[in-house]
Amino acid sequence: MYPYIETLKRRLDTINQLRVDRALAAMMPASQRVYHLLPVLLHYHHPLMPGYLDDALHGICLFTLNEIQQRYLAEIVTGYAEPVQQGAHGELPIAGMYSMGSTSSIGQNSTSDLDIWVCHQTGLDRTARHRLQQKCHLLEKWAATQGVEVSFFLIDENRFHHQACGSLSSEDCGSTQHILLLDEFYRSAVCLAGKRILWNLVPVEEEKHYDDYVLSLYAQGEIIANEWLDLGGLSTLSAEEYFGATLWQLYKSIDSPYKAVLKTLLLEAYSWEYPNAQLLAMESKQCLHDGLCNEEIIAFGLDAYYMMLDRVTRYLVQIDDKVRLDLVRRCFYLKICERCADNGMNNGWRQGVINQLVSKWGWSDQRLVMLDDRANWKIEQVREVHNELLAAMMQSYHYLICFARRNNLSVSASPQDIGVLTRKLYAAFEVLPEKVTLVNPQISPDLSESHLTFIQVLPGRVNRAGWYLYNQAPSITSIVGHQPLEYDGHLSKLVAWAYFNGLLTANTQLHIKSTNLCDKVKLQELVADVSQQFPLRLPAPIPKALCSPCEIRHLAIIVNLENDPSEIFGHQAEHFDLRKLDVFNFSQQKQCLVGSIDLLYRNSWNEVRTLHFSGEQALLEALKSILGKMHQDAAPPETVNVFCYSQHLRGLIRARIQQLISECIELRLFSTRQNLGRFKAVRVAGQIWGLFFERLNVSVQKLENAIDFYRAISSNKLHGLATKVAADQVHLPPVIDGFASEGIIQFFFESTGDQAGFTIYILDEFNQVEVYHRCKGSKEELVCDVSRCYSSSHDRFTYGSDFINFNLPLFYQIVQLDGGYQVVPFYCEALSHLCVNVAHTEPAVASEPCLLH
Numbered sequence: 146m147y148p149y150i151e152t153l154k155r156r157l158d159t160i161n162q163l164r165v166d167r168a169l170a171a172m173m174p175a176s177q178r179v180y181h182l183l184p185v186l187l188h189y190h191h192p193l194m195p196g197y198l199d200d201a202l203h204g205i206c207l208f209t210l211n212e213i214q215q216r217y218l219a220e221i222v223t224g225y226a227e228p229v230q231q232g233a234h235g236e237l238p239i240a241g242m243y244s245m246g247s248t249s250s251i252g253q254n255s256t257s258d259l260d261i262w263v264c265h266q267t268g269l270d271r272t273a274r275h276r277l278q279q280k281c282h283l284l285e286k287w288a289a290t291q292g293v294e295v296s297f298f299l300i301d302e303n304r305f306h307h308q309a310c311g312s313l314s315s316e317d318c319g320s321t322q323h324i325l326l327l328d329e330f331y332r333s334a335v336c337l338a339g340k341r342i343l344w345n346l347v348p349v350e351e352e353k354h355y356d357d358y359v360l361s362l363y364a365q366g367e368i369i370a371n372e373w374l375d376l377g378g379l380s381t382l383s384a385e386e387y388f389g390a391t392l393w394q395l396y397k398s399i400d401s402p403y404k405a406v407l408k409t410l411l412l413e414a415y416s417w418e419y420p421n422a423q424l425l426a427m428e429s430k431q432c433l434h435d436g437l438c439n440e441e442i443i444a445f446g447l448d449a450y451y452m453m454l455d456r457v458t459r460y461l462v463q464i465d466d467k468v469r470l471d472l473v474r475r476c477f478y479l480k481i482c483e484r485c486a487d488n489g490m491n492n493g494w495r496q497g498v499i500n501q502l503v504s505k506w507g508w509s510d511q512r513l514v515m516l517d518d519r520a521n522w523k524i525e526q527v528r529e530v531h532n533e534l535l536a537a538m539m540q541s542y543h544y545l546i547c548f549a550r551r552n553n554l555s556v557s558a559s560p561q562d563i564g565v566l567t568r569k570l571y572a573a574f575e576v577l578p579e580k581v582t583l584v585n586p587q588i589s590p591d592l593s594e595s596h597l598t599f600i601q602v603l604p605g606r607v608n609r610a611g612w613y614l615y616n617q618a619p620s621i622t623s624i625v626g627h628q629p630l631e632y633d634g635h636l637s638k639l640v641a642w643a644y645f646n647g648l649l650t651a652n653t654q655l656h657i658k659s660t661n662l663c664d665k666v667k668l669q670e671l672v673a674d675v676s677q678q679f680p681l682r683l684p685a686p687i688p689k690a691l692c693s694p695c696e697i698r699h700l701a702i703i704v705n706l707e708n709d710p711s712e713i714f715g716h717q718a719e720h721f722d723l724r725k726l727d728v729f730n731f732s733q734q735k736q737c738l739v740g741s742i743d744l745l746y747r748n749s750w751n752e753v754r755t756l757h758f759s760g761e762q763a764l765l766e767a768l769k770s771i772l773g774k775m776h777q778d779a780a781p782p783e784t785v786n787v788f789c790y791s792q793h794l795r796g797l798i799r800a801r802i803q804q805l806i807s808e809c810i811e812l813r814l815f816s817t818r819q820n821l822g823r824f825k826a827v828r829v830a831g832q833i834w835g836l837f838f839e840r841l842n843v844s845v846q847k848l849e850n851a852i853d854f855y856r857a858i859s860s861n862k863l864h865g866l867a868t869k870v871a872a873d874q875v876h877l878p879p880v881i882d883g884f885a886s887e888g889i890i891q892f893f894f895e896s897t898g899d900q901a902g903f904t905i906y907i908l909d910e911f912n913q914v915e916v917y918h919r920c921k922g923s924k925e926e927l928v929c930d931v932s933r934c935y936s937s938s939h940d941r942f943t944y945g946s947d948f949i950n951f952n953l954p955l956f957y958q959i960v961q962l963d964g965g966y967q968v969v970p971f972y973c974e975a976l977s978h979l980c981v982n983v984a985h986t987e988p989a990v991a992s993e994p995c996l997l998h
Contacts, residue, residue, distance in 0.1 A: 150346065150367050156433055157345055160447065164249035164335045170493065171253045178217060179293045183261065184242050184338035185214050186284055193222040196284035201276040202269070204237035206371065208338040238277070240264045240302055241339025241374050245330050251495050252404070252450035254482055258294035262330065264339070264374055267303045274299065305377045324379055324424075325386055325412070331379070331426035333449035343373035349431050353380045379424055387416050387545050402534045402587055403476040409541045410473055411453050414460035416548045425452050450477070451498065469537055474506055476534075478516060522589040524616065524630060524648055531584050581641045581753040592647040598624070599639060599668065601659040612639045616648070619656045635757040636663060637671070637703055637743035644675055645753050651676075662707050667790050671706065674788045679747060686750050694886030694955075695748040696779040702767070702806065704789040704798060708740030708759050711793040727828075728798045729764065735831030738791065738798055742767040746782075761830050764802070765845050768827075768836065771806070772813045772843040778883030781814055812838045840877070841885040841912040877906060877914060878959060880966045885912050890954040894924055894971060928956055928971065 169177050186196050188205045210218065246260045247253045263281060265274070281297035288295040305327050331344055343359065346368070351358040355378025362368045415422040429447050454477050461470040481499055503513065522530075576582060584592070596618040604610040611634040617623035630648075633639045643649040649672060657668050678701050705711070710731075728738045742763045744756040758766040785806060789799040805827070812823050825836045826848070833848045881893055885908055893906040903924070905917040920927075956971035 150362075153346055153433065154341065156436070157341055160433070161336050165337075167494070168244065168249035168253065168335060171249075171255060171257070171495075173255050173292075175291045176255075176259075176293050179288050179291050179295065180244075180259070180337075181213050182217050183284065183288075183295070184208060185210065185218055187239060187242060187263065187280070188338065189218070191222050195221075195287035196280050198276060198280045198283060201280040202238040202265075202273055203280075205239040205242055205338045206237045206340055208237075236266060236371055238266055238269065238273075239339065240266060241342075242337045243330070243334045243339075243342075244337060245333045245335070247404075247450065248333075249335050250333065250448050250450045251498055252480055258296065259288075261295060261297050261337075262300050262334070263297055264300045264302060264376070267301055269301075300376075302374065302376065324383075327376060328379055328424040328426045329449070330376075332429045332447075332452065340372060340374040343368070343375040344378065345430060345433060346373075347378065348434055349427050352378050352427065355380060379426060385549075387412055387548065402531075403480040406476045406534055406537055407450075407453055407457060407473060407480070409538055410457045410460070410469065413541045413544055414456055416545060417460060417464070419548070419552070425449075425456060428452065428456075448498075450480075469540070472533055472537055474502075475516065478503070479519060519588075520590055523594070524584065524592050524646065527584055527588045527592060530588050534588075577754075579638075579754050579756050581638065581645055581755060583753070584646050593650045594643075594648045594653055596654050596656065597643060597649060598656040598658070599636060600624070600629075600657075601636075601662070603660065610634070612636050614639050614643060618654070619658055635707065635743060635755070636668075637706060637745060637757065638755045640668075640671055640675060641745055641753060641755055644672070644679075645681065647681070661712075662709075663790075667706070670790060671703065671788070674703075674786075675701065675745065678784065678786050678788075679745075679753075683747075683751055690749045693749070694776050694779070694884065694889060695750045695752070695774075696776075697746050697771070697774060697782045698749055698784075699747045700771070700782045700785045701745040702771075702785070702787045702802060703743035703745060704787060704802060705738075705740055705791045706743055708763075709791050710736060710738050710740040711791045711798075714793060726794070726797060728794060728801050729827070729829045730831055737761055737764065737830045738794065739764045739802070744771065764829055765827070765834055765836075768805070768809055769843055769845050772809055772836075772838075773887050775810070775813050776884060776886040777814065777840075779814060779886075781810060785810070809836065809843075812836075813843060840879075840882045841908070841914075842887070877916075878966060880959060880968055881906060881908075884957065884968055887912060892928075892954055892956045892971075893959055893968065894957070895959040924971070 169180060172180060182195075184205060186194055187203055188208050190201075190203045191197060241264045243262045243264070244259055245262055247257050248259060263277070265277065269277070278297075278299055281299065285295050285297060305324070331342070334342060336342070344355075346362065347355055347358050359375065363370060411425070415424070429452065432447055454473070457473055458470065461467075461473065478499070481495065594616040596616065598615045598617060598619045600613045600615065600619070602608045602610055602613065609632070611632060613629040614631045615624055615627065615629055617627070631639060631642055633642070640649070649655075655665060655668055655672065657663060657665050679699055730736075731738050740763065741757070741759040743758075744767060745753070746755075747753050756767070756770055758764075758770075785803075787799045787803045787806065789795045789802075791798055809825060812825060823838045825838075827834050827836060835846045835848050837844045837846060878893075878895065884891060884893075888910055890910060891908045893908075895904045895906070897903060897919075902919045902921045905920055907915045907917075909915075957968045958971045959966055960969055961967075
C-alpha cells in the first residue's frame, strides 16, 4: 500500500500547488503579499511583525520559508525570532493553516475576501486559545490596512470529531453546520502551511469505517501521525443539519445573494437524495483516487464552485425546474463577474471556463450585455432580480421544512443560533405595512436617480388615493401610461423608501404634484431632515441585539407634513403673545395645532418603519405608539428629533412636542417597579387625557372630570396591570416586566420546585397575558412543538407559501440567582447547568433573551 500512499501525496501536493498559483493569479499585488505573509506572521514571533502579541502562541508544524516569503520577511525585520520549541513529538501549537471557500476557485476575483482556518492542537487552555484569537484579530486589522479582508477561524483538531462549534457571527456559522461545513472545507481547502489533510487518503468506500481505516494506516506504519491533520470523516451527516444550514444560507443571502442561492439549492439537492446523498467532497476525493488530476479535470471536476453548479444543475434537470435552472446559471455567472461580452478580454482559465459554459447554455449576446451591465442596473431591474432570488431561497426553505416534517426531523443547531438567524431573517425579509422594504444592496452598486417625481391622487379619482413615485421628470409622456416605482398612502413612507434604498441622493432633482398639502420647498426640507437624521448604512446588528426585543434607536417625529391646522390662521398667528400660547389648545376654539404626525424610526434590528396619524387625536395616538414600542428595560433612543412643517408657529410646536416626548420617554423607561402608578395628564383640544405608565405598556384614558381623574389614578396604582391575566387573580412575576415588548410572542417558564410541575406565562404581540399552572411533561418538547407550529403555519405567511414567517416566539426561563430572580434564555436540559454557570460569571450574557426556531 505504501507506493499508493506516496502517489496520493504527490497528487495532493500537485493539486494544492495549482490552487495556490490560481489563487495568487487572481489577486492584486497587495493581496498576494498578505497571502504569502500570513503563515510567516503566525509562525515567527517578533515585536516588529504585524500582529505581534506578547505571550501569544505561534509556530506552524512542518513550515519552511520559500524565497518569496524570505524576501517579504526581510522587508519587515532583519532578524526574526525562531518559533517556539517543538513538543515531545515534534509538534507545534498550530497544525496547519488553510484558505477555503472561493479562494483558488473560479468564484475568486480581485476583490474576494480570505477565509483562513487556523487548525490548532487539542488541549490548548482557555488563556492560550484566547491569546491566539487576539493575535489573529490583530492580523485581520493589519490585512485591512493593506486593503485585504481576512477572516480567521480557530479550529480545534477535534472540533468535528466531537461536533463542537464556534460562536455565531457574521462569518462563523456557529452550530448551524457541522459536517456540511467540513464538506465545504475538504473540497475547497488550500494548504498555506502545515500538515496535509488526512481525510484525502481514506478511499470513498471506506468512509463509513473512517476511524478504523486511519488506525490501520498508523498501525501498519504507512503514515506518521505528526505529518497529517485529522478532522474526521464525513459519514456522520444527519438530515437534521439541513434546516440550520439553510437558515445560515438565507442569512448569508442578505449580503451575498448569488452565492447563497447556489449553496441553498445544493442543500436542497442533498436532501432530495436523502438518505443516499453523496457530498461533493466525496466526488472530488473519488477523482483524486482515480487519478483524474490533470489540469482539465481540476478545472471542471475539482473546482469547488463548478462542482456545486454541476450538482445543482443535475438536480434541477431531474425535477424539471427550468425557472430555477436559468436563475442558478445567472447567479453563477454574476458571482464570477466575468465580462464575456468583450471578446478581446483574456482572463486565463476562468475566462475559458465561462466562455464554454455560456456557449453550452445558448445565451445570446443581448443577454450577456444585459448581465455585464449590472453596475448600471436601476431599481426596476434590481427589484425584479431581488424578488427572483428571494422566491428561490424561500422555495428551498419551504421544501426543507416539508422534508423535515416528512422525516420527523428536529434541528441540530442550538436554540441561541437559530434565534439569531431567524430574527435577522425576520428583520430583512418580513413584509409589513409600516415597514420600509429594502432591496438587496449587493445586486447593483448604485440605484440613484437623477429625477424623482411625487404625485398625489385625491380621493374620488380613478386611481387609488395616495402618493405615487416616478423616476422621471414630470411630463405627460413620462408619467401617463407608465407604472410608478412605488405607491403609498402617505408621503413620508414614500420618501423613506426612496432614501433608504439609495434612489434619493443629494444630486436627485425633486418634483412634486400635489394640492396645497405639500409643496416642493416642504418636500426638500423633509428630505434634508431625514438624510441628516439617518445614516444610510449602519453595521449589522450584533447577535445580542437580535436575541433581545427590538428597541428604537433613531426616531424622527414629522409634524404637520400632510395636515397643517395652522394654515387657516393666515398671518394672524404673528400677532399672538407666544408666551401664552398653548399649541395643543389654540385660541378660543381650543384647537390642537398638530394635525398629522408621521413617525420614522430605525430599530436595533436595523429595520426602518413608518407610522402615520392624522386628526385631532394624532398626538395622543403617536405618543401611545412610540411608548408602547419601548419595553421597560430598553435603552433610550440614541436620537429623537422633531421636524415640524407648519406654515406658522413651527418653532413653538416643535419645542412643545420635543418637551412632551422627552418627559414621556423618561416616565416610560426610568420609572421604578415600586412606582408603577406614574401618569401624565395632557390637555389636547380642550379635553384632559391621562397617559398611564403601567407594568407592560402605556394606556391612554379620557378624563371627563375630577372624579374620573382620581379614580383612574387609584385604579392604576391598585392593580398595576395593563392587561387582564387569564388565571385566577395571579399576577405576573415583576422580573418579567422588563421584557414585555409589543410585536413579539414571549414564553416564560417558572419552575415551582415541587411535584406540581411548572408555570408558563405567555405574552402575545399585544402584551396580553395567559398563565398556565401545574404544567407537566418536557419543556423541550413543548418548545419544539410551538416552534414547529409557528415556522410551518401557512396562515402566518405574508404572501402565501413562498414567503416564510420569521417572527417566531421567544423562550425564557425564570431562575433564582443570589437570592433574587432573573430571566435567562431557555436552554435544553442538557445545557441548563451551563446557563446557571454563565449567569454567575457573566451577567451580561445571561440577561440576553433567546429565540428558538
